[in-house]
Amino acid sequence: MKKILLLFCLCLLSCTIQSQQVLIYTHNGEGYVHDNLTASTKALLKIGKENGLQMSVSDDPEFFTESKLKNLDLIIFNNTNNEAFYSDAQREAFRSFIENGGAFVGIHISTGSERNWPWFWKMQGGKFRSHPEFQAFDIHVIDDSHPSTAFLDKVWKWEDECYYFDHFNPAINILLAADLQTIEDDKKEDYPGTVFGEFTPLAWYHHFGKARIFYTALGHDIKHYQNSEFLKHLEEGIKWTLKNE
Numbered sequence: 001m002k003k004i005l006l007l008f009c010l011c012l013l014s015c016t017i018q019s020q021q022v023l024i025y026t027h028n029g030e031g032y033v034h035d036n037l038t039a040s041t042k043a044l045l046k047i048g049k050e051n052g053l054q055m056s057v058s059d060d061p062e063f064f065t066e067s068k069l070k071n072l073d074l075i076i077f078n079n080t081n082n083e084a085f086y087s088d089a090q091r092e093a094f095r096s097f098i099e100n101g102g103a104f105v106g107i108h109i110s111t112g113s114e115r116n117w118p119w120f121w122k123m124q125g126g127k128f129r130s131h132p133e134f135q136a137f138d139i140h141v142i143d144d145s146h147p148s149t150a151f152l153d154k155v156w157k158w159e160d161e162c163y164y165f166d167h168f169n170p171a172i173n174i175l176l177a178a179d180l181q182t183i184e185d186d187k188k189e190d191y192p193g194t195v196f197g198e199f200t201p202l203a204w205y206h207h208f209g210k211a212r213i214f215y216t217a218l219g220h221d222i223k224h225y226q227n228s229e230f231l232k233h234l235e236e237g238i239k240w241t242l243k244n245e
Contacts, residue, residue: 020073020242022048026059029083034109036222040078043225047235053242064090066097074103074241077110077124079219084113084120091117098123101210103241107234108219111165118167123208125172125215126165126201132185134161134220139202142174146205147236148214149175152229160224163217164192164200169208176203176216203233205240212241 024044026037041057048055064085069075075097077084085091091114098104104123111128114120121127139156141149162178162185177199180188192200203216214237224230 019054020052021054021071022056022074022076022238023063023069023072024055024057024076024078025063025080025084026057026078027061027084028059028079028081029113031082033081034079034220036108036220036225037079039222039225040107040219043231043234044076044078044238047231047238051235051239061086061090064093066093069093069097069102072097072102074105074238076105076238077107077113079108079110080113081109082113082115091120095119098211099209103212104208104214105234105238105241106213106215108163108217111163111215111217121167122169123211123213125169125204125206125213127167129164129166129191130187131161131163132183132188135159135184137162137182138179139176140179140199142177142199146173146175147240148203148205148216148233150236151232155179156229158218159221160218161220162200163202165217166191168201169206171208172201172204172206174201174204176218177201203237205237212243214238214241 024041026041045055106124109128111124111126136159139158141152141154141156144150162183180198180200202218205214216233216237218230
């Protein structure tokens with residue numbers, strides 16, 4: 001009897017996890033498009049499969065209607081850039097999804113999406129401003145209590161574009177920050193200068209109303225989507241947003 005009950009509970013848990021619906025959104029408006037989209041989408045689909053998630057992929061803004069979004073649990077803006085939507089109706093459908101508790105994950109240049117929409121900056125936690133050349137630098141783990149960073153060393157040696165942001169939402173909880181002393185950038189004194197002291201935020205999470213939000217600025221290079229530490233960082237961020245507690 002106990003064995004049957006255990007199997008029933010495991011089945012129920014499995015069905016609950018599998019019922020979670022995730023959209024990987026890859027739309028880029030006019031402007032620069034990252035060449036990592038194939039690799040990043042493949043990596044996200046693998047994460048979804050390994051965690052029993054029902055994943056779909058779209059680069060079509062016309063997907064954003066309330067009827068299509070109502071069955072989703074999470075939307076991942078995977079390296080989206082510039083205009084993410086064609087119309088205000090699509091923006092309002094997305095806003096409604098978030099305000100009704102839908103989860104959101106942003107990857108790398110997703111903070112460069114919707115650059116004229118203040119609500120979007122606040123929701124995601126900040127707005128992309130600029131970056132120096134791709135280079136090696138040190139990342140410090142600011143919060144090691146979160147599952148997306150708990151497994152990392154205190155200093156993470158990394159090679160990427162070090163993103164600078166403005167229009168931060170003060171409610172964000174910073175997870176990772178770049179050590180600016182290890183960044184070569186002749187414009188660094190202009191911004192971020194001393195705004196954040198010797199560090200600048202690179203990844204964070206927060207609660208936005210009823211929604212869970214996770215963002216990481218890492219992931220410019222195709223090879224990043226084969227890096228086990230980065231993939232675990234992404235996976236744990238995704239899983240955190242889908243928790244109901």
